[in-house]
Structure formats: structure tokens, C-alpha cells
Amino acid sequence: MMSLNVEKIRAEFPVLHQEVNGKPLVYFDNAATTQKPKSVIDALGNYYKLDNSNIHRGAHTLADRATRYFEDTRTALKAFINAKEDSEIIFTKGTTESINLVASTFGRKFLKQGDEILISTMEHHANIVPWQMLCEESGAVLKVIPIDESGEIIFEEFEKLLSEKTKILAIVHASNALGTINPVKEMIQAAKKQGAKVLLDGAQSTSHLHIDVQELDCDFLCFSAHKLFGPTGLGVLYGKRELLEVMPPYQGGGEMIKEVSFDKTTYNEIPFKFEAGTPNIADVIAFKKAIEFINTLGKDAIKQHEDALLDYAVNALSEIKGFIPVGTARDKVSVVSFNINGMHPFDVGVMLDANGIAVRTGHHCTQPLMQRFGLEGTVRASFSVYNTQTEIDQMVSSVIKIAKIKNK
Amino acid sequence: MNSSIKEIQDEIIDEFSILGDDKESTIFYIMELGGKLPEFPEKDRVEENIIKGCQSKVWLTTKEENDQVHFLADSNTDITKGLISLLIRVLSGRKPKEILDADLYFIDKIGMGNIIGSQRSNGLAAMIKQMKLYALAYQTKQNA
Structure with a gap:
């Protein structure tokens, strides 16, 4: 090397x-935020200087160009985490919003009284509070995996907490406070045996570790652009197609609809179903330069x-x-x-x-x-x-x- | 006759001017000042004496002697302790009206905002507010 x-x-x-x-x-x-390379900073400026346009429905050249660049980033991200297809990549405001999206849509639809959500002691508040809110609403119960003095998950305790009641395992890949890398592959396998869905908080891991969502077999992966040399206020939710399709929309508005009438609205395909409103176009486009920066090194x-x-x-x-x-x-x-x-x-x-x-x-x-x-x-x-x-x-x-x- | 609030503030401004622009020595000095605060009674280290709005913990108590307000304080961080020791030096042992009327210009003059950052500046403002609230309470009582 x-x-x-x-x-x-x-x-x-x-x-x-x-x-x-x-x-x-x-x-x-x-770990709070990385600095940005010139290529990212220039891409932000260039977008506004040369390409600024609203995406996806414009019938003109600039709109077409902006749409292409925007979707190029989605393709780059698909490769970056080895998702199966582009439409499994959803743009959000950040890791926090990605987790909230899953809790509010998947969680609200599929969790009920007595179900259990499993997290660990070392979670960031963003991977605690959305689940607590969901528990309050649904009657589900939050369970917490203990850790040892060194800051490692106690695997036997984790296995004891797993049961057929476990519906979601929401686990941090690498701890922001301690640096601990969790044995997520093994954890995902164990959770799957009980039929649980797994959300991986990749805020701290995506910049340091190889991530292959198909190999890991996680159902959701959440991360932020700004911890990956990219712009602030932008994040990613990866989700498996079959789950994203059955999840209700997160927010209503433009982009996310197929047809609207006062009687009934039908929703757009994924990923657009989860991207209501004009997205953060400039930052998404610039984010591709950050991915390229990492890939080059x-x-x-x-x-x-x-x-x-x-x-x-x-x-x-x-x-x-x-x-x-x-x-x-x-x-x-x-x-x-x-x-x-x-x-x-x-x-x-x-x-x-x-x-x-x-x-x-x-x-x-x-x-x-x-x-x-x-x-x-x-x-x-x-x-x-x-x-x-x-x-x-x-x-x-x-x-x-x-x-x-x-x-x- | 004790020095006035203005005189004490000018004294502090002089002391800090000797340290110049060197942030490190300024912080060391503030911490040293905190170390000189009188011992804070353990029994007063309770929730109701904690000043709300400070990022670090600050406990503040008062007593009245000869119509003057005396402050006693402590913090779990040495820098904050140093900051409150400056406020005590300026405001403790004064009549309530003096405390309420005090224009604490020394804080800006010694460049405190740059030294402690915006979050602690909010904390400092909360400490001043609490000290003035105590003064107001004593004044109301004295005028009753």
C-alpha cells in the first residue's frame, strides 16, 4: 500500500x-466535522456560478445539467457503500434526520405495543431520542446493550437482550465519544436470526472504514456529508428497496408525489418519495467531489x-x-x-x-x-x-x- | 472607605493589560484567581444554589451584613471559578443599589469574550444576572 x-x-x-x-x-x-478540500469548495461556487437551476422537471439546459450532476452524486454514493441501486440512496439533512426518518416512517408503521428496540450504551443522542419518541407513541420498549470498562459492547449481554420481540437494532458503527468500532457484522447476523431490522449509524465510520451494505446486510445506513469532507446540512439514508417501498412518506410536498388531487394523492417512486421539496442541490453536487477525494486516496x-x-x-x-x-x-x-x-x-x-x-x-x-x-x-x-x-x-x-x- | 466599583474594575483592567494578548497566560491567571476564592461550604453545594444558564456548574450564595450583600461562589471548572471570583471582587460587600447600578465595563475591556468564547459568555451573563437579582431582593427587603 x-x-x-x-x-x-x-x-x-x-x-x-x-x-x-x-x-x-x-x-x-x-469527529465533529472534517475540513473541506478545494475541490468541494470550488464545486459549491461553480454550481451557483454556472449551473444553478431547480432539478428534475425543468425543460431547459441548466436544469438538465443540474439534475445530471445531482443524480451523479447519488450514483457515486451507491458505489461508495455498495448499495444495489441508486434509488436506495436518499438525501437528508444529516445522520440525525436519516434516523428520524426511519423512526417516523418505518417505526410508526410497523412497531406496536410490547415490541422492542435495541440500542447500545454508547449511542449518540440522535440514535436514542428518536427511538424514545417512537416508544412513547407506539408502546414499544427501548432496551440498552451494556458495555465494559474499555468501551466495548458485551456481546453475551447483547445476545441475551435479543429475542423475537426485537424489531429494530439501531447501533452505532463507530462511537463518536470513544472511537470504539463495534462488531456490527456479527451483531447484524445475530439480530437477523430474530427477524429484527438493523439500522447502522455510520456517522463516524463512513470516513474511516470500508462500508459494504450488501456484505453487512444492514437494512438502513445513516451518515452525514460534513464528516466526510463534504458540505454541512446534508446526509444520506441508505435503505433496502423492499423496505423503502413499504414505508410511508416522511414529509409531504413537491417532488415526492406522482399525482395530486383533492381526493387522493399518489406518491412518487423511491428515492423521490422521501425527498419532498427542492433538495440541497448545491451541496449534493459538491459532495461528489468529497467522495472522489476519498476514493482517490x-x-x-x-x-x-x-x-x-x-x-x-x-x-x-x-x-x-x-x-x-x-x-x-x-x-x-x-x-x-x-x-x-x-x-x-x-x-x-x-x-x-x-x-x-x-x-x-x-x-x-x-x-x-x-x-x-x-x-x-x-x-x-x-x-x-x-x-x-x-x-x-x-x-x-x-x-x-x-x-x-x-x-x- | 473601600475602593469603588469603578476603581476595582480599573484595577482589574490594569492587571489584565500586563498579560497583553497572550491567551494562555491570561487563562492561567484567571485559573489562579479562582484558586484564591474562599472555601465554599459543602452544605451549600446544592441544586437550588446552581445558576441556570451556565454550561459548567456554578453555585452562588449570599448573605447580608450591615446592609451590604456578600457573595460566596464555587464552580466545578477552574476557569469559571476564576471568572466568578472577578465578579465577586467587584460586587461583593456592596449596597444593593450599587450592585444594581453597576456598569461592568471591565468584562469587555479585558477582552473576556475572546478569552472564554460565546458559550461561556452567556454563562457569565447568567452569573451577573443572578447577582443582580439577589441585590434586588435585598433592596426590596430593606425598603420594606
Whole structure:
């Protein structure tokens, strides 16, 4: 495998080349959102400069061009996750909306009193709250898979919770707060044996791991463009055709109809049935450039680079007196969550920022997970393909200085 | 005669001006100030003393002595503790009317917004509001 030319990659990301608080910016908040390459930024501008038009029904050249580019992204995404067909790719506002869509349509139609929905302790609030809302409405029951001290799912407990009552397993592929990669293939197989449908929250995994929805056999996959070098406010819901077809529409309006009369409205085919209103055309078109950026580098090379950064960071940080790692699973994406003995994560984050280092602090929208560990929050550094060992050295020397305040 | 609210604010502005633009030393200084706050009684670390609207936990209690309002506070984060120690330095031991009339210009002058970010700035505003609410309550009682 070719190793990556990181300097060349960095040159494609304008935002990285600036100083913050008098120090070179070190951007380690990639699990929150990744930066955007020039190709994506240019595609956004070019769309508005050259192609802006509403899609799908225009009888003119610009509309046709915009429609083609828009649908090209769908095709690129189909290949990116190996869906069977383009129409299994639905554009949404993001992972959160994708999950809500499934809960409100599939969930409302098929779940009833006493059914069970299974999630894990490490879910993001976006994969908890929509299911709680569905449970309130339908009388279904939410069950939670416990995790161990290292932040791994306890598989035997998961198997015990599975039964024929389990209708949905909604599980995060890679934890945003801990980095843990869950054994989703095995989990999906086990859930399928009980006849459950499986929704995979791929917000954190799609940028790091190979995803093949047919091989995984998940029923739904949700992810966001902005964590994949793409624009904000855009996400994807993958769903198997046979499920999408029997699900009722999510919202009513333009695009999603076949015919409307005051007596009866018939709905459009998938994917359009789930894409009411004028979609986020510019961002969808630009998203294709982000997919191309990833494909050009190759996910294997990206993963290898990020794994090396993760190892390097964990080794260096572990030497620091007062460093407390949170989440030490064997299989992780490039996320280091930690605390400094005697210090609040907010304070650590502010001090790192004073040194030009951008990290996330707090509960990472995973309050039940934080409660599991008895923590208010953590400091989270998350690495991407454009990060370097030199940047990690910068963070480590800052953490050494900060940790000394309370760990003499 | 104690220094006036204005004098104390000007004193703080002078102290921070020595630190200049260096954000790191400013934060270290704020944390150091927080460390100097008097011990907060464990029994007062309760829900009803928590200031709503702060991202970190801030507990605030008051007592009245010789018609003056005295504040005692604590936080679970050192930076926030430093921030409230500045407010206490300016506002504690004053008559309710002085607290209510106080124009806290030092916060802008020392560039606090840049140092702590917008979320904590909201928290700081919540602390000031709560201190003024206590002052108003004492004033109402004194005038009764």
C-alpha cells in the first residue's frame, strides 16, 4: 500500500493554513466535522456560478445539467457503500434526520405495543431520542446493550437482550465519544436470526472504514456529508428497496408525489418519495467531489495513516502524569478521549485552544455513555487524513504543560 | 472607605493589560484567581444554589451584613471559578443599589469574550444576572 503524501493533501485544505491565538492551527476536531478540500469548495461556487437551476422537471439546459450532476452524486454514493441501486440512496439533512426518518416512517408503521428496540450504551443522542419518541407513541420498549470498562459492547449481554420481540437494532458503527468500532457484522447476523431490522449509524465510520451494505446486510445506513469532507446540512439514508417501498412518506410536498388531487394523492417512486421539496442541490453536487477525494486516496491508505496517528498519540499521551484515557477498545477509529486528573475537560479544551489546538470537550451528545463512566465529559482529539505526527507532538507538549497544573 | 466599583474594575483592567494578548497566560491567571476564592461550604453545594444558564456548574450564595450583600461562589471548572471570583471582587460587600447600578465595563475591556468564547459568555451573563437579582431582593427587603 502506498503511504500518503500528507503535505500534498494538506495543500488541498485552505482552512488548515492559518494561525489561531498566534499558533499554527492544529485541527483535531474531525469527529465533529472534517475540513473541506478545494475541490468541494470550488464545486459549491461553480454550481451557483454556472449551473444553478431547480432539478428534475425543468425543460431547459441548466436544469438538465443540474439534475445530471445531482443524480451523479447519488450514483457515486451507491458505489461508495455498495448499495444495489441508486434509488436506495436518499438525501437528508444529516445522520440525525436519516434516523428520524426511519423512526417516523418505518417505526410508526410497523412497531406496536410490547415490541422492542435495541440500542447500545454508547449511542449518540440522535440514535436514542428518536427511538424514545417512537416508544412513547407506539408502546414499544427501548432496551440498552451494556458495555465494559474499555468501551466495548458485551456481546453475551447483547445476545441475551435479543429475542423475537426485537424489531429494530439501531447501533452505532463507530462511537463518536470513544472511537470504539463495534462488531456490527456479527451483531447484524445475530439480530437477523430474530427477524429484527438493523439500522447502522455510520456517522463516524463512513470516513474511516470500508462500508459494504450488501456484505453487512444492514437494512438502513445513516451518515452525514460534513464528516466526510463534504458540505454541512446534508446526509444520506441508505435503505433496502423492499423496505423503502413499504414505508410511508416522511414529509409531504413537491417532488415526492406522482399525482395530486383533492381526493387522493399518489406518491412518487423511491428515492423521490422521501425527498419532498427542492433538495440541497448545491451541496449534493459538491459532495461528489468529497467522495472522489476519498476514493482517490483509498480508504485503506487513509485508515493506515489514521491508525498510525492514533497509536503515536496514545503512546505519547500515556506517558503524561495525570492522563486518564476514556475508551480503550481493541478496535478503534482515530479518536482519543481523555481527561486530566483534577481538571475539568472544558478548562483543558480552552487551554489547548490557547495553543492553537482545536479539540472537542464535553459529553459529545452521549450523556448516558458519560454516566456509564461516571464522567461529566471528556476531551476528545480526533484525527483525519491531513493530520501529522508533528501536530500530535504540539498537542502532547501542551497537554504536558496543562497536566502539570494539577499533577505536580 | 473601600475602593469603588469603578476603581476595582480599573484595577482589574490594569492587571489584565500586563498579560497583553497572550491567551494562555491570561487563562492561567484567571485559573489562579479562582484558586484564591474562599472555601465554599459543602452544605451549600446544592441544586437550588446552581445558576441556570451556565454550561459548567456554578453555585452562588449570599448573605447580608450591615446592609451590604456578600457573595460566596464555587464552580466545578477552574476557569469559571476564576471568572466568578472577578465578579465577586467587584460586587461583593456592596449596597444593593450599587450592585444594581453597576456598569461592568471591565468584562469587555479585558477582552473576556475572546478569552472564554460565546458559550461561556452567556454563562457569565447568567452569573451577573443572578447577582443582580439577589441585590434586588435585598433592596426590596430593606425598603420594606
